[in-house]
Amino acid sequence: MPNIFRHTSPVRTCLKTYASYRSFKQYLAEDFNSRCGYTDCPDFWFGGKNNFHIDHFKPFSKSPKLETDYSNLVYCCSYVNILKSDDEGEYIDPCDVDFNEHFERDNDGGIIPKKTSKEATYMHSKLQLGLSRYKLIWKLDEIYNRLLKLQTEIKNPKNAELINDIRIIHSELAEEFTTYLQYLKVNQ
Structure with missing residues (x-):
């Protein structure tokens, strides 16, 4: 029997502006419930907030105006951020859509894309969401x-x-x- 993917969805609430996107990290950690926006893994198991990354949902290398736009930032584990890199593929913004509609977990906690979601299938493959970690x-x-x-x-x-x-x-x-x-x- 499948389990829901996440219990609490992230919501971006910060209204501040900064010259560097890195200045948003504490706000992102709070808004994302100290969990990776893509895997829902708590940062605790990765060594805490210092070991988590800030992903630009739309890569700032291709959309430089969004580099410090809080609505474009995603709190995530380093593994996912590195794999996503500058890819502009079929991604779901973790704050705009309920991931439970696109992903579920098997009885062992494995992340499973729902067959009805081409975006989830793409993300599962590209971000290697099926890894044992x-x-x-x-x-x-x-x-x-x-x-x-x-x-x-x-x-x-x-x-x-x-x-x-x-x-x-x-x-x-x-x-x-x-x-x-x-x-x-x-x-x-």
């Missing part, structure tokens, strides 16, 4: 969120039976961390 990060994030929920519930005296659930989730988390670290070692 995005699936693993999705799994890690899901486990992390479940851990946070359990930590809240474990403090409730009525939930003494949750100790077994915490042990199971701890085991799952350890397994996913190990899988991710092995992936990183192989791809260095």
